[in-house]
Amino acid sequence: MAEIDRYRPEDRRGVEALYRRVFGHDAAEASRLRWDWQYRRNPNNPAEGPLIWLAREGTAIVGQYAAMPVRLSLKGREVDAAWGMDVMVAPERQRQGLGEMLFRTWDRHVGASLGLGLSESSYRLFRKLEWPDVGPVPCLVKPLTRRALRRPHWPTFANRIVSALTLPVVKIAGRALPLRAHVEPIRRFDATFTELWDRVAPRFDLAVRRDEAYLNWKYATPPHIRYSIAALRRDEGTAGYAVYRHVHEPRGRATIIADFLVDPDDETGLRTLVGWVDREARSADSDKIRCFAMHAGFRRILRRSGYFHVKSTMEFVVKVNALDLPRGFYEERDAWHVTLGDSDQDR
Numbered sequence: 504m505a506e507i508d509r510y511r512p513e514d515r516r517g518v519e520a521l522y523r524r525v526f527g528h529d530a531a532e533a534s535r536l537r538w539d540w541q542y543r544r545n546p547n548n549p550a551e552g553p554l555i556w557l558a559r560e561g562t563a564i565v566g567q568y569a570a571m572p573v574r575l576s577l578k579g580r581e582v583d584a585a586w587g588m589d590v591m592v593a594p595e596r597q598r599q600g601l602g603e604m605l606f607r608t609w610d611r612h613v614g615a616s617l618g619l620g621l622s623e624s625s626y627r628l629f630r631k632l633e634w635p636d637v638g639p640v641p642c643l644v645k646p647l648t649r650r651a652l653r654r655p656h657w658p659t660f661a662n663r664i665v666s667a668l669t670l671p672v673v674k675i676a677g678r679a680l681p682l683r684a685h686v687e688p689i690r691r692f693d694a695t696f697t698e699l700w701d702r703v704a705p706r707f708d709l710a711v712r713r714d715e716a717y718l719n720w721k722y723a724t725p726p727h728i729r730y731s732i733a734a735l736r737r738d739e740g741t742a743g744y745a746v747y748r749h750v751h752e753p754r755g756r757a758t759i760i761a762d763f764l765v766d767p768d769d770e771t772g773l774r775t776l777v778g779w780v781d782r783e784a785r786s787a788d789s790d791k792i793r794c795f796a797m798h799a800g801f802r803r804i805l806r807r808s809g810y811f812h813v814k815s816t817m818e819f820v821v822k823v824n825a826l827d828l829p830r831g832f833y834e835e836r837d838a839w840h841v842t843l844g845d846s847d848q849d850r
């Protein structure tokens with residue numbers, strides 16, 4: 504019978520070996536590179552250290568549930584929450600109930616349990632355990648060139664025809680937007696971003712607390728990814744930010760907006776920020792810009808700025824334990840702010 508308890512520093516090698524067996528060598532190497540940052544340097548970590556549970560059988564580690572602690576704000580009321588991630592059970596011990604034990608242990612210890620971008624097996628386990636299913640997080644794309652509409656699995660001639668037919672649409676949607684406030688690139692977030700968060704937090708029914716410490720950890724210091732950060736400034740102070748990066752994909756280049764924040768009523772602010780990202784994407788020679796966004800108001804502004812909804816596979820589950828929620832909480836998701844940068848989806 505397996506026992507579940509917390510991770511200890513001497514477990515590191517055993518966990519790495521299990522990770523290699525379950526996810527393969529490359530994924531294990533990538534995880535090893537970001538492990539210290541991801542699990543030890545999270546500013547929301549509890550005093551006892553990383554929020555990781557292990558399933559042990561004797562001296563063997565047969566399962567893990569690793570979580571990323573965050574403060575979750577529900578209309579400005581905060582609870583301790585954690586994104587579930589790097590969940591695994593040894594192949595020969597799967598489908599025997601260990602996963603369920605690990606998921607339940609995690610859930611018992613947090614004010615809200617959150618999951619993003621799930622694998623087929625974990626998504627099914629969440630369904631079986633009756634977690635509220637609230638996803639997927641919508642995905643929007645702004646095409647900048649004809650190559651934006653190519654599909655990796657289509658033959659070349661089909662891609663060429665689609666490119667030719669859609670050129671007029673791309674030209675209109677992809678036009679540059681004028682900038683209406685001051686935007687500047689920054690390397691680190693300062694205390695004015697915590698002030699911005701405190702001001703806008705009550706406007707969101709659900710969002711992870713985005714304060715100075717969290718933002719610097721998440722976007723200024725990850726060892727595996729280099730983000731660009733743009734700050735929106737007004738005379739009154741900091742009014743927003745956007746975090747983005749440029750990537751090579753099988754059929755071209757894309758700019759990904761990992762995270763952003765403005766007051767949901769600040770249409771000019773968000774349009775200014777996405778206008779900045781437009782310019783950056785063009786100078787990086789990107790074919791499109793991709794952004795995941797749950798908030799209905801933000802999506803409306805993005806659509807007015809040339810973005811289109813595309814199919815999203817980023818499943819999202821959430822279960823709030825620490826508060827009594829109003830009826831219909833899980834169905835009313837228009838004022839939830841969730842992006843690709845949440846959890847550890849952007850790797």
Ligand SMILES: CC(C)(COP(=O)(O)OP(=O)(O)OC[C@H]1O[C@@H](n2cnc3c(N)ncnc32)[C@H](O)[C@@H]1OP(=O)(O)O)[C@@H](O)C(=O)NCCC(=O)NCCS
Binds near residue numbers: 621622
């Ligand atoms: C996800 C995982 C941790 C679940 O652990 P587990 O010990 O197998 O889970 P349990 O035995 O407690 O629960 C089994 C339930 O999970 C779901 N499930 C687990 N593996 C599944 C699979 N391969 N296909 C479909 N459903 C699966 C089913 O709902 C299943 O219920 P059932 O057996 O009654 O059909 C394990 O399958 C795993 O390590 N998967 C590979 C790594 C992974 O995908 N991690 C998640 C990253 S987000």
